[in-house]
Amino acid sequence: MSTPDELTRHDVDVVVLGAGSAAAALVGALAGEPRVVVMEDALVGGECPYDACVPSKGLLHDGALGRSWETAQTRRRGLVHHRDDGPHVDDLVRPGVELVRERGWLVDAHTVRSAHHEVRAEHVVLATGAAASLPPLDGLDDVRDRVWTSADALRASSVPARLAILGGGVIGCELSRIFSLFGSDVVVYEPEDHLFGTLAPEVSEAVEAAVRAAGTELLTGVAPTALRRHGDRVVVVDDAGGERHVDRVLVATGRTPRTTGIGIESLGLDPEEPLPLDDTGRVRVEGSVWAVGDVSGRQQYTHAANHHGRVVADHLTGSGRRRLSDVVDAACMFLDPPMMTVGPSIADTAGDDDVVWSVTTEDGVVRANTDERRAALAVAADRRTGTVLAAHGIGAGFDELVHAVVVAVDGRVPIDRMLESMVPFPTMGAMWRTALEDLAERTGPGGR
Numbered sequence: 001m002s003t004p005d006e007l008t009r010h011d012v013d014v015v016v017l018g019a020g021s022a023a024a025a026l027v028g029a030l031a032g033e034p035r036v037v038v039m040e041d042a043l044v045g046g047e048c049p050y051d052a053c054v055p056s057k058g059l060l061h062d063g064a065l066g067r068s069w070e071t072a073q074t075r076r077r078g079l080v081h082h083r084d085d086g087p088h089v090d091d092l093v094r095p096g097v098e099l100v101r102e103r104g105w106l107v108d109a110h111t112v113r114s115a116h117h118e119v120r121a122e123h124v125v126l127a128t129g130a131a132a133s134l135p136p137l138d139g140l141d142d143v144r145d146r147v148w149t150s151a152d153a154l155r156a157s158s159v160p161a162r163l164a165i166l167g168g169g170v171i172g173c174e175l176s177r178i179f180s181l182f183g184s185d186v187v188v189y190e191p192e193d194h195l196f197g198t199l200a201p202e203v204s205e206a207v208e209a210a211v212r213a214a215g216t217e218l219l220t221g222v223a224p225t226a227l228r229r230h231g232d233r234v235v236v237v238d239d240a241g242g243e244r245h246v247d248r249v250l251v252a253t254g255r256t257p258r259t260t261g262i263g264i265e266s267l268g269l270d271p272e273e274p275l276p277l278d279d280t281g282r283v284r285v286e287g288s289v290w291a292v293g294d295v296s297g298r299q300q301y302t303h304a305a306n307h308h309g310r311v312v313a314d315h316l317t318g319s320g321r322r323r324l325s326d327v328v329d330a331a332c333m334f335l336d337p338p339m340m341t342v343g344p345s346i347a348d349t350a351g352d353d354d355v356v357w358s359v360t361t362e363d364g365v366v367r368a369n370t371d372e373r374r375a376a377l378a379v380a381a382d383r384r385t386g387t388v389l390a391a392h393g394i395g396a397g398f399d400e401l402v403h404a405v406v407v408a409v410d411g412r413v414p415i416d417r418m419l420e421s422m423v424p425f426p427t428m429g430a431m432w433r434t435a436l437e438d439l440a441e442r443t444g445p446g447g448r
């Protein structure tokens with residue numbers, strides 16, 4: 001560590017902590033030619049290309065094709081460019097943008113320091129991502145060498161014979177499918193009574209059926225209470241009186257925004273608390289401090305990180321009109337069949353009499369091109385506007401149908417107008433159309 005006299009000093013417009021998806025989107029969208037320093041102590045590109053989205057989707061693909069773990073791992077290493085971040089550096093760095101490959105921390109609202117640098121900036125952007133949360137589980141520390149995060153699991157040298165996954169959220173579901181496809185005996189513990197229990201019960205049940213269809217043992221309403229070492233294995237003790245012996249335990253109980261170790265105490269903030277953020281991405285403190293991506297405590301998706309980055313860039317150097325909530329939340333979970341979620345859930349809209357939900361499990365599609373029949377779709381309309389507000393579903397092709405739904409919601413396309421369009425035959429668009437017909441009937445022409 002340099003003494004203050006030896007630090008290289010920078011005086012810039014924007015300093016960004018972290019160089020993941022959110023930071024790249026922000027820097028790419030900064031208007032004009034601002035002077036920027038980005039600090040990153042690991043790989044430029046962040047989690048998505050090396051340890052998250054890309055390798056997980058690669059392994060799902062290879063598992064479904066029946067490839068071996070060794071073959072899939074060889075392909076994974078190629079997909080993550082053997083952890084060479086050169087292409088991401090080339091995309092990020094341009095005239096006026098400098099990369100400091102060191103861990104940074106705030107010393108005040110306009111100053112970020114690292115081992116060898118001190119950066120003074122008008123604006124500070126936190127883009128430090130999130131890290132797997134380890135639940136406070138009795139015995140976890142004693143068996144830590146057998147406990148994986150998702151990043152460990154995706155890079156594993158071999159497939160465990162028996163794997164316990166703690167948490168039946170997005171990571172739990174996707175990774176249970178990966179390891180089931182590659183031959184592990186997988187058990188998933190989910191303390192809630194249902195997976196994605198804020199969605200329509202028909203959708204949640206279809207997700208559970210998809211997880212089980214891959215061969216996974218799914219324990220809903222069951223919480224792990226302790227981990228015990230037993231020879232080379234771990235015993236997972238649960239609150240239903242069960243004890244299962246496994247080779248590895250994968251923790252998938254959520255990801256905590258990385259707010260510790262970045263000096264936000266200097267702003268008067270508690271790193272253990274969520275960042276106090278307004279709807280523009282600005283942290284409610286003195287100065288011009290912003291947060292984008294997973295660290296913001298909002299949606300934890302790459303496309304959300306990109307959106308956050310672009311919104312904040314707009315405020316720093318552009319027109320500053322955009323809000324984080326300007327666009328609808330959307331995501332996919334890559335099971336077989338895939339799941340899509342767009343907009344608020346049934347639980348979120350409870351009590352709003354102007355929101356009408358149409359729920360169906362009958363896909364109505366001619367099945368000439370697939371055996372797949374499992375599907376459930378819940379679509380919400382706003383009675384006041386006659387437009388779609390949300391759609392949550394699981395079914396073949398929903399990971400691509402999602403974009404049409406996003407456009408329909410963000411574009412506030414009237415349901416009546418959508419019903420005038422042609423839906424190519426035979427596609428899952430038929431199920432979407434059935435929901436729209438039902439909603440049109442129940443909301444009346446053109447809404448109310």
Ligand SMILES: Cc1cc2nc3c(=O)[nH]c(=O)nc-3n(C[C@H](O)[C@H](O)[C@H](O)COP(=O)(O)OP(=O)(O)OC[C@H]3O[C@@H](n4cnc5c(N)ncnc54)[C@H](O)[C@@H]3O)c2cc1C
Nearest residue numbers: 018020021022046047052053104128129293294300301302
């Ligand atoms: C297994 C898995 C699968 C996923 N699959 C999908 C998917 O299919 N689709 C999807 O949309 N999302 C997916 N996600 C979520 C997605 O990966 C994240 O939402 C996204 O990567 C967040 O981007 P970010 O820029 O906020 O953070 P990150 O990409 O994590 O970047 C933060 C960067 O900050 C750096 N950093 C942290 N602290 C400091 C510091 N003090 N100084 C300097 N640098 C620092 C870190 O090293 C890191 O590079 C998945 C996540 C996981 C775990």
Ligand SMILES: NC(=O)c1ccc[n+]([C@@H]2O[C@H](COP(=O)([O-])OP(=O)(O)OC[C@H]3O[C@@H](n4cnc5c(N)ncnc54)[C@H](O)[C@@H]3O)[C@@H](O)[C@H]2O)c1
Nearest residue numbers: 135166167168169170171172252253254255300301332333
């Ligand atoms: N396809 C995608 O876009 C994709 C894929 C993977 C991850 N992600 C992102 O990563 C984020 C983190 O994923 P995640 O699955 O870790 O979090 P999550 O919030 O989706 O799910 C966590 C689950 O763990 C359960 N849980 C909580 N405490 C527990 C405990 N002590 N024991 C057992 N279960 C417990 C919760 O009830 C919940 O169902 C997601 O929110 C998502 O945004 C996205």
